[in-house]
Amino acid sequence: MRITVPTARVLAALLADPDADHYGLELMQAAGLASGTLYPILRRLTEAGWLTASWEDVDPAEAGRPARRYYRLTAEGATEARRALAELRAQTTPGSPLGRPATGGGAW
Amino acid sequence: MSDRLARALLDLAVRRSPADVQDDNRREWDAELYALSAEGRTTQALRFAASLAVARHRNGPLLTGRGVWHAVRLIVVAPVTVIVLLAASLVAMSLAPPTSTGSATSLMAIFVAVAAVLLAALGRVWAAGGPLLRIVAVVVPGFAVSALISSWVGPPADHVPTHAMFFGLFAVVLVLASRLARAGRGVAAWTTGILGALLAASVATVLLLWLSLLGTPLPETVVWSQAALWFPSAYTGLPLGLSEDGAWWVADLTEFDPYLFVGFAGLALGVVLGRLAHPVAATDALPSGGPRGR
Numbered sequence: 001m002r003i004t005v006p007t008a009r010v011l012a013a014l015l016a017d018p019d020a021d022h023y024g025l026e027l028m029q030a031a032g033l034a035s036g037t038l039y040p041i042l043r044r045l046t047e048a049g050w051l052t053a054s055w056e057d058v059d060p061a062e063a064g065r066p067a068r069r070y071y072r073l074t075a076e077g078a079t080e081a082r083r084a085l086a087e088l089r090a091q092t093t094p095g096s097p098l099g100r101p102a103t104g105g106g107a108w
Numbered sequence: 109m110s111d112r113l114a115r116a117l118l119d120l121a122v123r124r125s126p127a128d129v130q131d132d133n134r135r136e137w138d139a140e141l142y143a144l145s146a147e148g149r150t151t152q153a154l155r156f157a158a159s160l161a162v163a164r165h166r167n168g169p170l171l172t173g174r175g176v177w178h179a180v181r182l183i184v185v186a187p188v189t190v191i192v193l194l195a196a197s198l199v200a201m202s203l204a205p206p207t208s209t210g211s212a213t214s215l216m217a218i219f220v221a222v223a224a225v226l227l228a229a230l231g232r233v234w235a236a237g238g239p240l241l242r243i244v245a246v247v248v249p250g251f252a253v254s255a256l257i258s259s260w261v262g263p264p265a266d267h268v269p270t271h272a273m274f275f276g277l278f279a280v281v282l283v284l285a286s287r288l289a290r291a292g293r294g295v296a297a298w299t300t301g302i303l304g305a306l307l308a309a310s311v312a313t314v315l316l317l318w319l320s321l322l323g324t325p326l327p328e329t330v331v332w333s334q335a336a337l338w339f340p341s342a343y344t345g346l347p348l349g350l351s352e353d354g355a356w357w358v359a360d361l362t363e364f365d366p367y368l369f370v371g372f373a374g375l376a377l378g379v380v381l382g383r384l385a386h387p388v389a390a391t392d393a394l395p396s397g398g399p400r401g402r
Binding site for chain 2: 039040053067068069
């Protein structure tokens with residue numbers, strides 16, 4: 001999977017609590033991304049099997065609000081996300097043998 | 109107002125997202141927008157919806173060729189069509205057997221009324237977007253084109269404020285009519301729209317005469333107490349209670365403007381009231397009494 005800067009931010013936000021359910025607004029704030037950037041990334045990660053999506057188990061009438069959609073890292077997703085972020089870190093560390101300048105519209 | 113705009117943007121975002129996930133997207137984004145609105149974070153709610161509306165979705169380019177064409181058709185082609193039909197009415201009038209000036213103007217009024225009905229039908233077919241976007245899509249280009257045409261015919265200092273007044277008032281009328289239509293009150297919506305358009309045209313006509321006669325002595329036959337009759341008289345070419353000289357003054361000063369009002373009103377009513385989208389599909393997922401209702 002192509003890991004862009006915004007994707008890396010989303011993965012980092014998810015890995016901050018890998019076993020928890022996360023919802024869109026929370027991830028927008030944690031990753032510092034706009035909604036129009038975040039949701040297409042979440043869809044891409046879900047299609048790749050890195051995330052599972054589920055609806056909040058809540059009665060809208062009782063809670064006084066609609067149910068949210070939650071995202072959670074899969075086991076494979078957590079492993080791949082850690083690996084991807086580690087590679088990024090290695091590539092961007094000065095003096096690293098893998099280090100090279102980032103190119104192409106923010107894609108690493 | 110901002111809540112309605114956010115809803116309209118979210119509606120656009122859902123329609124732009126891939127078809128297989130539209131239902132889930134609507135439910136998910138609606139829940140987040142609801143949370144922002146409930147917390148009174150109006151600006152964030154608008155940003156949330158606006159960002160999604162312009163997002164580049166996978167399998168869905170920023171703007172599809174079809175979407176661009178529908179937007180161009182509504183924003184550019186439709187106003188130009190109004191002008192073409194009004195010009196055709198003018199040509200048809202000039203081809204009619206020669207009669208008095210008044211009866212020629214009455215003939216023009218009939219042609220323009222027919223054109224307005226055709227434009228309403230066309231607007232119904234060409235309508236695109238949510239209720240608020242439709243209003244913006246007809247009011248803004250309508251004002252730009254009609255102000256341009258009328259400024260070409262007469263002094264811009266008189267005509268531009270006149271058309272700003274007409275489209276400003278008419279926008280309010282369209283909002284009210286749109287609400288009635290979405291509440292299932294179609295007849296009330298059309299009645300409000302038509303009467304509101306005539307009222308806006310009357311007010312704009314009074315403003316035009318006031319601006320045109322500013323700083324000059326008022327002709328004795330132009331009486332302010334008869335101002336309500338100026339627009340109908342100018343449009344139909346009939347005195348309708350005005351003196352013959354007064355009716356001539358009014359028709360002379362208003363020039364082409366009454367026809368522009370009627371033509372654009374026909375198109376706008378067709379776009380805004382014709383074939384209205386499903387009221388607000390996402391309301392099903394929400395509890396009653398939430399911020400949506402505000």
